[in-house]
Amino acid sequence: MENKETEHYTSDRPIFSEKEDAFQRYPFSKRIADTITNRKSKDSIVFGLFGAWGEGKTSVINFIKKEISSAGDEYIQITFNPWRFTDEAALLTSFFNTLATEIKKAVPIETEEKADSPSKKKGWLKRQKEKWENDKEPLKTNKEAIGDLIQKYGKLAAIFGAGEAAETIGKAISNVDIETLKSRIEKLLEVHKKRIVIFLDDIDRLDKSEIHSIFRLVKLTGDFSYTSYILSFDEEMVASAIGERFGTGDKKAGENFLEKIIQVPLNIPKAQPDALKKFCFKLVDNAINLNSVELKKDEVQRFVYQFTTNVLPRLSTPRLAVRYGNTLSFTMPLLYGEVNMIDLMLVESLRVFYPNHYSFVKDNSDYFIGSYSDGYDRGNNQEKINDFKEHLEKLGKNLTKAENEKVKDLLSNLFPKLKTVFGNYHFSNESYNEWYVQKRIVSTKYFDRYFSYAVLEGDISDIEFSILIEKIRNNDSLEVVSAKISEILKTTSADNFLHKLRSQEKEYDWNSSKIIAKALCDFSESLPSEGGMMSMGFETPFGQAAILILQLFKNNKSETDLFDFAKELMLYPKQFKFAYELNNWFRSGDRPEEKLFSEEQYQELAQILTERAISESGDDSIFEKFPEYISYLGHTWAERDKSDYDEYVKTYLNKDENNIVSLIKSYVPTIRSTAKPEPYKGDLSKDRYDYLVSFYDSKELYDRILSAVPIEELEKEEQSWEERGERDFTEINMLRQFLFWYNKENEKKASNTV
Numbered sequence: 001m002e003n004k005e006t007e008h009y010t011s012d013r014p015i016f017s018e019k020e021d022a023f024q025r026y027p028f029s030k031r032i033a034d035t036i037t038n039r040k041s042k043d044s045i046v047f048g049l050f051g052a053w054g055e056g057k058t059s060v061i062n063f064i065k066k067e068i069s070s071a072g073d074e075y076i077q078i079t080f081n082p083w084r085f086t087d088e089a090a091l092l093t094s095f096f097n098t099l100a101t102e103i104k105k106a107v108p109i110e111t112e113e114k115a116d117s118p119s120k121k122k123g124w125l126k127r128q129k130e131k132w133e134n135d136k137e138p139l140k141t142n143k144e145a146i147g148d149l150i151q152k153y154g155k156l157a158a159i160f161g162a163g164e165a166a167e168t169i170g171k172a173i174s175n176v177d178i179e180t181l182k183s184r185i186e187k188l189l190e191v192h193k194k195r196i197v198i199f200l201d202d203i204d205r206l207d208k209s210e211i212h213s214i215f216r217l218v219k220l221t222g223d224f225s226y227t228s229y230i231l232s233f234d235e236e237m238v239a240s241a242i243g244e245r246f247g248t249g250d251k252k253a254g255e256n257f258l259e260k261i262i263q264v265p266l267n268i269p270k271a272q273p274d275a276l277k278k279f280c281f282k283l284v285d286n287a288i289n290l291n292s293v294e295l296k297k298d299e300v301q302r303f304v305y306q307f308t309t310n311v312l313p314r315l316s317t318p319r320l321a322v323r324y325g326n327t328l329s330f331t332m333p334l335l336y337g338e339v340n341m342i343d344l345m346l347v348e349s350l351r352v353f354y355p356n357h358y359s360f361v362k363d364n365s366d367y368f369i370g371s372y373s374d375g376y377d378r379g380n381n382q383e384k385i386n387d388f389k390e391h392l393e394k395l396g397k398n399l400t401k402a403e404n405e406k407v408k409d410l411l412s413n414l415f416p417k418l419k420t421v422f423g424n425y426h427f428s429n430e431s432y433n434e435w436y437v438q439k440r441i442v443s444t445k446y447f448d449r450y451f452s453y454a455v456l457e458g459d460i461s462d463i464e465f466s467i468l469i470e471k472i473r474n475n476d477s478l479e480v481v482s483a484k485i486s487e488i489l490k491t492t493s494a495d496n497f498l499h500k501l502r503s504q505e506k507e508y509d510w511n512s513s514k515i516i517a518k519a520l521c522d523f524s525e526s527l528p529s530e531g532g533m534m535s536m537g538f539e540t541p542f543g544q545a546a547i548l549i550l551q552l553f554k555n556n557k558s559e560t561d562l563f564d565f566a567k568e569l570m571l572y573p574k575q576f577k578f579a580y581e582l583n584n585w586f587r588s589g590d591r592p593e594e595k596l597f598s599e600e601q602y603q604e605l606a607q608i609l610t611e612r613a614i615s616e617s618g619d620d621s622i623f624e625k626f627p628e629y630i631s632y633l634g635h636t637w638a639e640r641d642k643s644d645y646d647e648y649v650k651t652y653l654n655k656d657e658n659n660i661v662s663l664i665k666s667y668v669p670t671i672r673s674t675a676k677p678e679p680y681k682g683d684l685s686k687d688r689y690d691y692l693v694s695f696y697d698s699k700e701l702y703d704r705i706l707s708a709v710p711i712e713e714l715e716k717e718e719q720s721w722e723e724r725g726e727r728d729f730t731e732i733n734m735l736r737q738f739l740f741w742y743n744k745e746n747e748k749k750a751s752n753t754v
Contacts, residue, residue: 017066018063021059021063024269024271024272024275025056025059025060025063025268025269026063028060028268028269029060029061029063029064029067030063030067032047032049032060032064032230032266033063033064033067033068033071034067035264036064036068036075036195036197036228037067037068037071037075039228042186042190042225042226043225044223044224044225044226044227044228044229045228045229045263045264046218046228046229046231046261046262046263046264047228047229047230047231047262047263047264047266048231048233048235048258048261048262048264048265048266049061049230049231049232049233049266049268050233050234050235050265050266050267050268051232051234051267051268052234052316052317053204053234053317053319055268055271055317055318055319056268056271056317056318057201057232057233057268058201058202058232060232060268061199061201061230061232064199064230065077065079065199068197073106074193074194074195075194075195075196075197076102076103076106076194076195076196076197077197077199078098078099078102078103078196078197078198078199079199079201080094080095080098080099080198080199080200081201081202082095082200082202082203082206082210082214095217099196099198103194103196106194186224186225186226189225189226190225190226194226195226195227195228196224196226196227196228197227197228197230198227198228198229198230199230199232200214200218200229200230200231200232201232202232202233203231203232203233203238204233204234204237204238207241208241208242208244211238211241211242212241212242212245215242215257215258215261218231218261219260219261231262235255235258235265236251238254238258239251239252239254239255239257239258240254241254242254242257242258243255243257270316271316271317271318272496273312273315273495273496273499274493274495274496274499276315276316276317276318276321277308277312277315277495277499277539278495279318279321280312280315280321280324280325281539283321283322283324283325283326283328284324284325284328284345286325286329287325287328287329287332288328288332290329291329291332291333291336293332293336293341295341295342299341299342301588302342302413303342303345303346304539304543305547305588306346306409306410306413307345307346307349307539308539308544308547309406309409309547309551310406310407310409310410310413311346311349311353311406311410313402313403313406313503314353314354314403314406315353320352320353323352324348324349324352324353327348327351327352328345328348331344331348332344335449335450338439338449339439339441339446339449339450340438340439340440340441340446343414343439343440343441343450344441344450346410346413346414347361347414347441347450349410350407350410350411350414354407354410356395357395357407357411360391360395361411362451364391365447365448367384367388367391368411368414368415368417368418368441368442368447369415369417369441369442369443369444369447370417371417372384372385372417372420372421380420385420385421388421389421392404392408408422414441414442415441415442416431416435416442417442425593464484464487464488465488465500467484468481468484468485468488469504471484472508472512472515472516473509473512475511475515478515478518478519478522481515481519482519482522482523485497485519485523486523489523493541494523494526494527494528494541495541495544497541498541498544498545498548499544501516501548502544502547502548502551505548505551505552505555506555508552508555509556510556510559513552513553513555513556514565516548516549516552517549517552517565517569518572520545520548520549521569521572521573521574521578522574523545524542524545524573524574524575524577524578525574525575525578527540527541527542527545528540528541528542529541529542529543529577542578542581543581545578546578546581546582546584546585547585549569549582549585550582550585550586550588553566553586553596554596557596562596563597563601566582566586566596566597566601566605567604567605567608569582570582570583570605570608570609570612571608571612576612576613576616576626579609579612580609580629580632583605583606583609586602586605587602603636603639603640606632606633606636606637606640607636607637607640609633610622610633610636610637613625613626613629613633621648621652621659621662622634623652623659623662623663623666624662627662627665627666628670630666630667631667631691634695635695638695645695649663649696653704657704657707657708658708660701660704660705660707660708661708661731661734661735663696664684664692664701664705664734664735664738665681665731665734667684667688667691667692668681668682668683668684668688668729668734669681669682669685669688670682680728680729681729681734682729683734683737684734684737684738684741686741689737689738689741689742693745698742698745701738701742702738702739702742705735705738705739709732709735713732714732714735714736714739717736
């Protein structure tokens with residue numbers, strides 16, 4: 001019986017069909033196949049397909065095979081897997097036997113004389129050697145088997161052993177006699193109109209001596225007419241391995257050797273960042289959904305910010321995405337409920353994308369959860385701080401400067417105590433308790449639990465992007481900049497464009513930042529905002545545009561007009577939704593020092609946004625026009641001027657007795673889930689009820705409900721509660737839920753009175 005647990009994991013298997021191609025490798029593969037099938041020359045050709053492990057070389061080979069197969073039966077495709085053999089003799093024998101067997105299948109002709117016994121085999125070998133050394137045998141009839149001729153090499157290799165076989169074959173090839181034999185094979189291929197395509201994959205998985213044997217084999221047989229080789233391997237790894245045998249004995253010597261063998265060197269096209277990101281987040285969503293993991297909006301927001309900012313730049317191959325998705329699928333069911341899930345997801349990203357740092361964290365907990373106090377006068381333990389920085393420098397020696405900054409930021413988010421190392425911060429007992437309650441990895445009680453068990457179509461031209469940045473830095477008009485962005489977006493996705501913009505986000509000065517921010521506001525209406533992780537949209541182009549503007553503000557925090565520009569952005573976007581998104585990100589940050597503005601300034605931004613909402617509501621109300629934002633708009637309005645807010649609500653409720661339904665509905669949370677395509681309303685839960693009646697008198701709300709809906713209708717049946725959004729929301733059920741909590745509240749008051 002099939003184990004359903006395996007369905008939680010993604011197979012890291014090569015793909016075969018064009019519809020499975022998520023990284024635009026099929027056109028590249030088809031071009032190689034076309035090159036082979038369109039060739040008129042009979043000369044052999046050797047292709048080198050270069051790429052690191054996990055980049056998709058085998059998938060490209062599968063695509064090439066499929067395209068060649070569609071070209072007709074003229075082509076004999078032979079796949080030889082070289083890493084199944086332990087010595088050179090077995091390698092050579094198997095190669096020639098495989099070649100002979102496949103050709104015999106394609107060209108079934110009379111077979112050679114049998115050599116079943118050792119004595120017969122010895123006699124055949126003796127006669128064959130004499131024939132090769134003394135006899136210039138003429139070409140036989142067209143019944144001579146190509147496979148039989150080729151298999152003679154294999155028999156020599158099997159009897160003499162790899163070294164002697166190679167030497168014997170080498171001598172034979174240098175003789176006129178073997179040239180005649182070679183000509184026979186080539187003539188038969190020509191007569192039967194056959195071309196041979198030989199694939200050798202996974203060469204970089206062999207050891208050094210085996211790699212050398214493979215290339216010696218290719219060099220030995222690579223000049224056969226009507227034959228094409230496609231060799232797939234990691235160029236750097238193979239060049240280093242064979243370099244020891246030639247010239248100066250280094251990697252450069254290996255590269256020089258490869259240049260003599262490979263006639264057409266080709267690199268696997270890099271997977272686009274946008275495609276890799278979508279692929280990776282799809283796997284993350286699968287892991288979350290398959291394991292029934294529930295995450296709050298602020299948790300998703302934290303993960304998406306950290307992952308897209310500090311981890312995503314390290315995603316270079318589909319294999320890394322698969323490894324990360326499978327890692328989450330394995331760890332989530334083991335630790336769900338036992339640890340902070342966002343910390344777990346970020347720790348696992350550290351393991352996959354920064355493996356050396358992960359190992360260091362695992363084995364050196366004191367640097368991450370221990371104290372940096374010297375234990376006497378509350379000063380810092382400078383020796384420990386210096387030791388840690390030295391370790392961090394060593395760990396990052398193979399990373400770029402930007403990558404070192406990103407992994408430092410990721411570690412600081414996971415382990416807030418590191419802010420003492422990088423910024424001289426100190427934490428109160430309340431912080432330690434908060435970490436414990438949230439099951440954070442930085443808590444000494446939870447740390448051990450976390451360790452106990454990838455110019456193509458759609459890419460952006462660097463030249464065109466440089467022209468855009470030049471226009472921005474030259475302070476060209478917003479119209480000129482927007483026109484250039486519009487031109488770029490005609491040839492690429494918004495995802496790719498924003499990824500490119502974000503890659504240089506620390507390089508923009510304040511004037512440039514303001515132009516970029518306004519330009520993004522102008523395009524916000526056209527930016528996709530639906531979907532993403534848990535369907536909350538944070539990593540969509542819409543969400544990423546807002547995050548980029550937040551980063552621009554953070555990078556220019558000392559500018560005197562920072563707040564004035566923030567106020568302007570509450571009104572500038574044509575779409576209220578994007579203005580709110582910016583406001584939401586401006587308010588992000590766990591600690592006061594991470595905030596952009598003061599509480600008074602945040603209230604001023606809220607007031608501007610609220611007045612805009614009222615204005616855009618027209619004859620309607622904000623409860624009908626902007627129900628999704630009412631918790632924030634209503635809360636901040638009541639904080640500023642409770643009587644003014646109460647008057648607005650009262651006027652609205654008095655306008656129509658049924659407006660009480662819209663008011664309460666605006667406080668029911670909107671649920672977003674990958675399990676359902678569209679957002680949907682949830683329940684009026686106890687905490688939502690409490691939040692609602694903290695603004696409005698519960699008795700007045702109750703009376704207005706009874707004015708709108710007869711009590712008999714409300715009491716007709718019991719209220720019901722949603723389970724994971726499987727039941728459709730109804731307004732009448734929402735009102736019944738309100739009555740349920742209202743009655744509970746009154747029962748509690750009555751019992752307290754008694």
